[in-house]
Amino acid sequence: MKIKVKVILFTAFIFFAAYLSAQNSGAGNSGLSRGESLFKENNAKDAVQVLEYEILNGQISDNSYNFLGLGYYQLGEYDKSIDAFRRGMKAQPDNKKLLSYNMGNTYYAMKDYASAVSSYSEALNADPLFYDALLNRANALLMSGQLVSAKDDYIDFVNKCPDNPQRERIELLIKALEEEIARREEEARLLAEQNKAQWEEYDGNLNEKRKESFSPDWEKVEAGIENNKKAAENPEWERINGENPEAVVENKTQEKITASDTENEGTRVDWEEFEHDGSSSLAVSEEVVDDVEDWMTFSDDELDEMKELEKQSREEHEKWLEEERRRNQELANREAKVRQKEQEAALEDERRLREQLLEDMRKSEEERRKKLLEDVANSLQGSDSTNLTSGAEDLIEYDLEGELD
Known part of the structure; x- marks a missing residue:
């Protein structure tokens, strides 16, 4: 019986000590729940578990969802952080300003800059005087490549917060953005002119080819044929055959006539000379003449x-x-x-190689300048949301004026 009493007393002592410990912890963080106190003590791992338990049991304060989302953020569990902030905006719409701002910071850490810009804009809609959200939105716009909008937000921030300790750096960044925007616009203009000139040259060559394709080639061929015909009727034939067939026929005809005349003369002479020889000689002579005439004569059909x-x-x-x-x-x-x-x-290979080299150089320089701007934007990014500071601590020093001149 005495043993049971001792066990009961020991158990009561343990619970009492735990109660005093909880009270002491609450005294050190007045008004905070156990989960919020753990977060303040940089114990994010235990804080998120306790905060989830407190929210599940209805022990919800104004900062329960905010600390829960920040706890997951510190643990690098960004998806759970986004989910906690969304649940908080649904359960506590009056706290939209802070929850949207911290959601934007989480999206920024995830490199989802478009969603970050949207979240910062929601925070500014909830409170237009929330200039930390304005600065962070400018940073997100710069990171997403929207240089003109980023420059406008930076200018707006400097005008509304002239006493901000980062003003001088932001003004240098604004100047650098103006020069970068002007450079890109000039590159775009030159590229447009180059493309226009190339198209006009191509279009002009195409029109010329269309005009030339109607008949000049055919006319040249036809003219060449006519010139060849006029230059020599049968030059190749004459070179191959060695003579004009018509001349051959004419010569043969002329020879036939000449031979006929010669034969007639010979016949007359023979006849006159040998007339006294008798009829037999005459018959023989006539027969010879007839044979010669038959051999030299061509008919019309032939x-x-x-x-x-x-x-x-x-x-x-x-x-x-x-x-x-x-x-x-x-x-x-x-x-x-x-x-x-x-x-x-x-020529095309050479041109492409030259253009590729220039493009690589341009991209390399553009990436370098972009990296410099992004580093400055990251240094300006405020992410300490527990006390809503602008994140100006531990700034990275860059020689903006020298690098971006």
Whole structure:
């Protein structure tokens, strides 16, 4: 019985000590719940568990969801942090200013700059005088590449917070943004002019090709054929055959006539000279003349046939010559096109290589300048949301004026 009493007393002592410990902890953080106190003690891991338990049991204060989201933020569990802030805005819409601001900081840490800009804008809608959200929104706009909007927010922040300790740095950043915006606009203008000039040149060449494609090539070919015909009727035929067939026929006809006359003279002479020889000699002489005349005489049909053969032969030869000229011309055209394409390909490769080098240099310089601006924006970013400071502590020093001149 005495043992049971001792156990009961010991258990009561343990609970009493735990109660005193809880009271002492609450006294050190007046008005804070156990979970909030753990967060203040930088014990985020235990804080989020206790805060989840307190919220589940209805022990909700004005900062329960805010500390819960910040606890997950410190643990790097950004998705749970976003979820805690959203739950807080749904359960406590009056605390939208603080919860939206901290949600924006979480999105910023996640590099979701578009969502960060939206969250900071919601915080500013809840309280237009919440200038920390204005500065952080400017940072998020810069990180997302919206330089003009970022510059406008920085200018607005400096005008509304002229005594801010970061004013001089922000003014340097504004000047750097103005120069970067002007540089990009000039690059865009030059690129547009270059593209326009290239298109006009291409369009002009295309129109010229369309105009030239109507008939000049055909006219050149046709004119060449006509010139060849006028220059020499049958030069190739004469070189191959060595003589004009018509001249051959005419010569043969003339020879026939001359031979006939010669024979007639010979006949008359023979007749006059040998008339007294008798009829037998005359018969023999006449027979010889008849044989010669038969051998040298061409009928009209034969002459026509010879002319027709000559004509056909000439036509076939001209067709062959024309086909050879056409094949040679096509071969020359193909070779010229191949050479032209090779030259164009070489020039195009050289141009692309040069443009790629310039583009790489431009991108490298643009990335360097962008990295510099982003580093400055990150140094200005306020993320300590427990006391709503602007995050000006531990700033990184950059020679803005020298780097971005």
